[in-house]
Amino acid sequence: MSENHYSFFKGVERNFDKAAKFTRFSKGILEQIKACNSILRVKFPVRIGDHVEVIEAYRVQHSHHKTPCKGGIRFSMEVNQDEVMALAALMTYKCAVVNVPFGGAKGGVKIDPHKYSIADLERITRRYTAELCKKNFIGPGIDVPAPDYGTSSREMSWIVDTYISLNPHDVNASGCVTGKPVSQGGVRGRTEATGLGVFFGVREACAIQEDMERLGLEVGIKGKRIIIQGLGNVGYHAAKYCQEAGAIIVGLIEYNGAIYNKDGIDVEAAQAHRATHGSLLNFPGATNIVEPAEGLEQDCDILIPAALESVIHKGNADRIKAKIVGEAANGPLTPDADEILNKKGTLIIPDMYLNAGGVTVSYFEWLKNLSHVRYGRLEKRFSENRYTDIVNSIEELTHKKLSEAERKLIMRGPDEIDLVHSGLEDTMIGSYREIRDTLASTPGVEDMRTAAFICAINKIGVAYEELGIFP
Numbered sequence: 001m002s003e004n005h006y007s008f009f010k011g012v013e014r015n016f017d018k019a020a021k022f023t024r025f026s027k028g029i030l031e032q033i034k035a036c037n038s039i040l041r042v043k044f045p046v047r048i049g050d051h052v053e054v055i056e057a058y059r060v061q062h063s064h065h066k067t068p069c070k071g072g073i074r075f076s077m078e079v080n081q082d083e084v085m086a087l088a089a090l091m092t093y094k095c096a097v098v099n100v101p102f103g104g105a106k107g108g109v110k111i112d113p114h115k116y117s118i119a120d121l122e123r124i125t126r127r128y129t130a131e132l133c134k135k136n137f138i139g140p141g142i143d144v145p146a147p148d149y150g151t152s153s154r155e156m157s158w159i160v161d162t163y164i165s166l167n168p169h170d171v172n173a174s175g176c177v178t179g180k181p182v183s184q185g186g187v188r189g190r191t192e193a194t195g196l197g198v199f200f201g202v203r204e205a206c207a208i209q210e211d212m213e214r215l216g217l218e219v220g221i222k223g224k225r226i227i228i229q230g231l232g233n234v235g236y237h238a239a240k241y242c243q244e245a246g247a248i249i250v251g252l253i254e255y256n257g258a259i260y261n262k263d264g265i266d267v268e269a270a271q272a273h274r275a276t277h278g279s280l281l282n283f284p285g286a287t288n289i290v291e292p293a294e295g296l297e298q299d300c301d302i303l304i305p306a307a308l309e310s311v312i313h314k315g316n317a318d319r320i321k322a323k324i325v326g327e328a329a330n331g332p333l334t335p336d337a338d339e340i341l342n343k344k345g346t347l348i349i350p351d352m353y354l355n356a357g358g359v360t361v362s363y364f365e366w367l368k369n370l371s372h373v374r375y376g377r378l379e380k381r382f383s384e385n386r387y388t389d390i391v392n393s394i395e396e397l398t399h400k401k402l403s404e405a406e407r408k409l410i411m412r413g414p415d416e417i418d419l420v421h422s423g424l425e426d427t428m429i430g431s432y433r434e435i436r437d438t439l440a441s442t443p444g445v446e447d448m449r450t451a452a453f454i455c456a457i458n459k460i461g462v463a464y465e466e467l468g469i470f471p
């Protein structure tokens, strides 16, 4: 298909088909894995000021091989059925890759959120939730949305409140959506989860000596020169954690301007500058790139697109200088761009793995909601008592005393945030190795995306086989 008529969903299918050849499943199972199971398209009226606006919105449940379905809700003027189908499909594969037992889904509301007041956004979100309730497209055991582009914990709190008011007898109602504020049943660590997961994934990629040697890079994230596109939830946190680990953020790109400084940009300061001045431009010490898309083409080791899909395409792929592209956004490369970069030998860390931190921690939040207990509540004091006993015994045996600061550090029991971050780190490391091992052990497979699809297809295919639907 020409990129003029580019279908994001067909792009996902194209990548799926490329990987499916390396699996053992029959045509029927592969067709069932690929198909979008349910598509809801609604139009509903909302009063905005003194007039009524008709809002177009979607929820797509791509796969029911495991329930509930899971996937974010985006608010954007670019929302259309093809996009929501593609994003829902990616969610199915993403959940499988990181062993989160959900089917994939996605929602979209076709609005520009910047054009509405907070009160308008609340009315739109609550009415959209009511539509999902009416059609049985939301519920802790059915379909569990989360934040995505243009939405945050604020919208999730409106969703959970609307759902609870329509389902007052559901004791698990708070599990109908994730990414909620902690006061509304959210889990600590969800806000930064996707960006932190991006950091863990990129760090893991940089730790593999063979791959770094092939790319002519040093092992380790320290000193890597990184450009990030999109300084929203995902991009900001990814930038922050990479910088804290010693990477040099040489470029930042927003829709209304980009900046570059080969010596590094302080992410916090740049974000504060943007909040004050409305754009990144004229940040002290950095060079302005007035045409933001050109920011992608600047010199760096790692490029992290964290805004929207299809930003790297046939037209600019051969000008991308990065040796590693970390897909923090969903679908930032068109299939043509993917091919061009793969030919150049670029290491592409695929979206369905790299931005899975959000759904991983959403899974932890959902489990917390169903168990009705905060992580660490049962074991924190027990662990601290055990560590105290151990330290006391060692001190007695060795006749040496630890300092108060050392005792405090060793004896601290885990809080919710510690457990969530460690669960996320373990997931991101384990899944990277699984994909990398699949790449290394499957003759003919040359890229991480195909390897990730193979991992996903194998797990979903077995689930369908064991459901007994297919002979």
Ligand code: NAD
Pocket: 072, 147, 148, 149, 150, 151, 194, 229, 230, 231, 232, 233, 234, 235, 253, 254, 255, 256, 292, 306, 307, 308, 309, 328, 329, 330, 355, 356, 358, 359
């Ligand atoms: P967000 O709305 O918080 O931030 C997006 C940022 O990108 C904004 O700052 C926006 O101004 C900027 N942007 C928009 N168009 C741009 C352009 N052309 N050039 C440069 N910057 C541009 O959204 P987010 O939640 O950070 O999501 C970003 C991407 O990550 C999306 O593709 C989303 O699907 C994906 N993602 C998000 C999550 C999550 O937990 N939020 C999880 C998985 C994947």
